[in-house]
Amino acid sequence: MPSSFASQTYTARAAGFANDLAVQLLKLMDRKKTNLSIAADVTSKAELLQLADLLGPYICVFKTHIDILDDYDSSVPEALTALAEKHDFLIFEDRKFADIGSTVKAQYQSGVYKIASWAHITNAHPIPGEGIVHGLKEVGLPLKRGLLLLAEMSSKGTLAQGKYSMDTLAMAARNRDFVFGFIGQRRLPLDEPEKEDFLYLTPGVSMAQSGDSLGQQYRSPEQVVLESGCDVIIVGRAIYGAADPVAEAKKYQEAGWNAYLQRTRRA
Amino acid sequence: MPSSFASQTYTARAAGFANDLAVQLLKLMDRKKTNLSIAADVTSKAELLQLADLLGPYICVFKTHIDILDDYDSSVPEALTALAEKHDFLIFEDRKFADIGSTVKAQYQSGVYKIASWAHITNAHPIPGEGIVHGLKEVGLPLKRGLLLLAEMSSKGTLAQGKYSMDTLAMAARNRDFVFGFIGQRRLPLDEPEKEDFLYLTPGVSMAQSGDSLGQQYRSPEQVVLESGCDVIIVGRAIYGAADPVAEAKKYQEAGWNAYLQRTRRA
Numbered sequence: 001m002p003s004s005f006a007s008q009t010y011t012a013r014a015a016g017f018a019n020d021l022a023v024q025l026l027k028l029m030d031r032k033k034t035n036l037s038i039a040a041d042v043t044s045k046a047e048l049l050q051l052a053d054l055l056g057p058y059i060c061v062f063k064t065h066i067d068i069l070d071d072y073d074s075s076v077p078e079a080l081t082a083l084a085e086k087h088d089f090l091i092f093e094d095r096k097f098a099d100i101g102s103t104v105k106a107q108y109q110s111g112v113y114k115i116a117s118w119a120h121i122t123n124a125h126p127i128p129g130e131g132i133v134h135g136l137k138e139v140g141l142p143l144k145r146g147l148l149l150l151a152e153m154s155s156k157g158t159l160a161q162g163k164y165s166m167d168t169l170a171m172a173a174r175n176r177d178f179v180f181g182f183i184g185q186r187r188l189p190l191d192e193p194e195k196e197d198f199l200y201l202t203p204g205v206s207m208a209q210s211g212d213s214l215g216q217q218y219r220s221p222e223q224v225v226l227e228s229g230c231d232v233i234i235v236g237r238a239i240y241g242a243a244d245p246v247a248e249a250k251k252y253q254e255a256g257w258n259a260y261l262q263r264t265r266r267a
Numbered sequence: 268m269p270s271s272f273a274s275q276t277y278t279a280r281a282a283g284f285a286n287d288l289a290v291q292l293l294k295l296m297d298r299k300k301t302n303l304s305i306a307a308d309v310t311s312k313a314e315l316l317q318l319a320d321l322l323g324p325y326i327c328v329f330k331t332h333i334d335i336l337d338d339y340d341s342s343v344p345e346a347l348t349a350l351a352e353k354h355d356f357l358i359f360e361d362r363k364f365a366d367i368g369s370t371v372k373a374q375y376q377s378g379v380y381k382i383a384s385w386a387h388i389t390n391a392h393p394i395p396g397e398g399i400v401h402g403l404k405e406v407g408l409p410l411k412r413g414l415l416l417l418a419e420m421s422s423k424g425t426l427a428q429g430k431y432s433m434d435t436l437a438m439a440a441r442n443r444d445f446v447f448g449f450i451g452q453r454r455l456p457l458d459e460p461e462k463e464d465f466l467y468l469t470p471g472v473s474m475a476q477s478g479d480s481l482g483q484q485y486r487s488p489e490q491v492v493l494e495s496g497c498d499v500i501i502v503g504r505a506i507y508g509a510a511d512p513v514a515e516a517k518k519y520q521e522a523g524w525n526a527y528l529q530r531t532r533r534a
Contacts, residue, residue, distance in 0.1 A: 041370065043377055065366075067334070067380070068373040098365040098392050100422045101481025103308065106335040110310055112379055113334070125365050125394060127417075129424030131482025150394075155367045157396030159434055167426055214368025215398025 005197040006187060006229035009264055010035075016197040021120055021146035022180035025090055025199070029060045029232075032088060035225070035256045036249065037061035037201065039094070039236035043068050045076050051240055052080060056087025058249040061121065061201070063092045063234060066113050077118035084120075092201075093119035096150065100128050101135030109139045116140055123148040123183055125160075126168045133171060137178040147175075151184040154204030156215040172198060185219070186228035200230035206238040207255065221252060225259035272464040273454060273496035276531055277302075283464040288387055288413035289447035292357055292466070296327045296499075299355060302492070302527055303520045304328035304468065306361070306503035310335050312343050318507055319347060323354025325516040328388070328468070330359045330501060333380050344385035351387075359468075360386035363417065367395050368402030376406045383407055390415040390450055392427075393435045400438060404445040414442075418451040421471030423482035439465060452486070453495035467497035473505040474522065488519060492526035 005013060014026040029035055036059050040051045048069060052062050062084065066072065084091050093115050097104040104124065108116045115122060116139045124132050126149050136147055151168040153160050160168075169188050172179040173196055181199030182188070206218035218238075224230045233256045242248040272280060281293040296302055303326050307318045315336060319329050329351065333339065351358050360382050364371040371391065375383045382389060383406045391399050393416050403414055418435040420427050427435075436455050439446040440463055448466030449455070473485035485505075491497045500523045502516075509515040 041373070043373065065370060065374065067378045068370075069379070070377050072379050094366075096365045098363045099361075100420070100483050102479060102483065103332060103335075105481070106308070106310065107332065110337050111334045112336070112339050125392060127392060127394065127426045128420050128422045129426070129482050131422050131424070135481050153367070153395050155395045155398050157398070159394045159396070159431055164426055164431070212369060214372070214402050215396050216367050216369065 005194055007264055010231070013197055017180055018176040019146045019178060019180040020144050021090070022199060025060065028088060028090070032060060033257055034058055034060050034253050035232050035260055036253045037063050037092065037232050037234040038239055038249065039063045039203065039234050040240060041065055041068065041236050042240065043070050045069055045071050045073070048076070049079050049083065051245070052083040053087075054246060055239070055249045056083055056089055058246075058253045059089050061090050061092045061232060063094050064119070065094055066115070072112070077114075081118055090120040091118065092121040092123075095122050097122065097124040097132060097136060098127060099132070101131035103135075104132055105135040105139055108136055116143055116145060119145070121146050121148060123150060125150050126171050130171050130174070133175050133179060137175065141178050145178075146180045147178050148181050148183050148201060149179055151182040151188060152186070153183075154185060154202075154217055154219075156211075156217055181231075184230070185224075187230065199232065201232040201234055202228070202230040203234040203236075205233040205235045205252075207252070208238060221255040222259050225256060226263055229263070272461055274531055277498070280464055284447055285443040286413045286445060286447040287411050288357070289466060292327065292413075295355060295357070299327060300524055301325055301327050301520050302499050302523045303516065304330050304359065304499050304501040305506055305516065306330045306470065306501050307507060308332055308335065308503055309507065310337050312336055312338050312340070315343070316346050316350065318512070319350040320354075321513060322506070322516045323350055323356055325513075325520045326356050328357050328359045328499060330361050331386075332361055333382070334362075339379070344381075348385055357387040358385065359388040359390075362389050364389065364391040364399060364403060365394060366399070368398035370402075371399055372402040372406055375403055383410055383412060386412070388413050388415060390417060392417045393438050397438050397441070400442050400446060404442065408445050412445075413447045414445050415448050415450050415468060416446055418449040418455060419453070420450075421452060421469075421484055421486075423478075423484055448498075451497070452491075454497065466499065468499040468501055469495070469497040470501040470503075472500040472502050472519075474519070475505060488522040489526050492523060493530055496530070
């Protein structure tokens with residue numbers, strides 16, 4: 001089982017984070033007894049807001065792709081923010097920023113979506129080099145936002161692995177005021193004790209499927225939380241595509257939470 | 268000087284491409300005597316369309332970041348398309364897709380921007396694995412679009428290099444019907460003859476500056492076209508930020524074209 005951080009409770013770990021939003025998220029998870037995030041990959045605002053209201057009670061993070069909504073308008077962030085307050089969850093725009101610093105700064109702050117103004121969390125690929133973190137930080141830190149870096153991906157043939165993942169870890173460690181964790185499949189490093197604590201949010205979680213035709217690969221909540229030491233399970237189509245999304249969300253919430261209790265030896 | 272492909276004219280090389288759009292671009296460049304692309308990183312639609320109309324005569328490709336326009340509406344793609352026809356250039360939305368296949372498919376086709384419906388060219392990071400190419404291809408190929416992969420970046424500390432770049436090249440070679448080239452700083456591979464021809468479009472070109480405070484690094488048209496064997500120079504702030512953008516565009520057009528003539532031994 002990976003690292004000493006993974007064996008501590010979320011609340012106990014909060015003290016080790018420099019980013020305010022990470023502290024908020026860790027406490028929220030224990031308070032609400034959930035490490036489940038829903039990936040709401042729907043294409044209409046009505047569906048998106050309905051999912052947020054319906055599944056809000058069972059999740060810690062609501063993950064959006066705001067740029068696939070066909071009927072987006074500025075009422076969407078307002079309504080989402082109200083639902084986040086009503087149900088006590090954080091909003092994570094899964095933008096996967098991947099450009100140079102000056103460009104991502106504009107993409108994060110401006111444009112139609114003004115992501116920084118409503119998304120508590122966003123994420124970025126480290127490929128362009130550390131300028132991407134600095135550019136996003138200039139916008140996000142004054143707004144008390146937090147950033148995740150993509151250390152690994154869940155898709156087949158991903159190039160984000162090995163030295164790439166370790167370079168990402170080092171980049172995050174140099175920017176702990178803003179970067180509080182990773183999108184990844186397992187805690188890093190694998191071969192030595194972690195020096196600093198980071199949160200790991202893991203997509204590609206499903207209790208039924210093992211893959212799709214476009215290269216996505218799935219793992220179970222137990223594999224992700226217990227074996228790989230990750231903190232938040234991100235579940236998409238497996239929940240919102242189910243006949244009864246609420247029943248399915250509860251099932252994943254329970255599976256993720258039990259794995260966390262086992263990991264922290266409280267179950 | 269790199270590879271036998273680089274010493275041929277754009278028109279002669281057209282026969283070696285499987286993607287229709289690449290053929291169109293190569294012929295356009297020789298017809299119009301320009302290998303200049305403008306990176307129009309402006310935040311209002313009026314500025315964007317003004318730049319396209321003003322600089323259209325001197326460029327082969329107009330590169331946009333549609334998601335930084337504060338006042339975007341559906342009239343923008345229509346107006347851009349009309350200007351592309353008027354001035355004979357192609358539109359390249361520099362989206363840097365970077366997600367799994369099913370997600371990029373939706374981001375490319377749907378949402379507010381419907382990028383596939385108006386952008387002749389777009390680009391993607393290969394990090395998620397080949398599913399990203401397949402996802403985009405399902406949308407773009409029926410529309411006769413073309414894709415560039417990011418083999419390298421121009422920013423400081425980029426992780427896109429070495430084996431990463433070679434994996435990208437292999438991914439492109441398996442998808443020549445849709446992928447026709449790269450965003451990169453030099454032709455690949457560096458140590459052996461190229462088996463197949465690809466176009467290289469190179470950002471970070473400036474005749475004056477050497478860098479910005481967020482890690483961007485600049486090189487001259489001669490370095491890019493002559494020394495590194497790239498095909499299209501992408502120039503941003505150095506042109507649209509100048510007191511006289513048209514005069515500056517002409518200067519870059521001439522510098523890029525002369526470097527190409529020298530490379531193909533016609534000057």
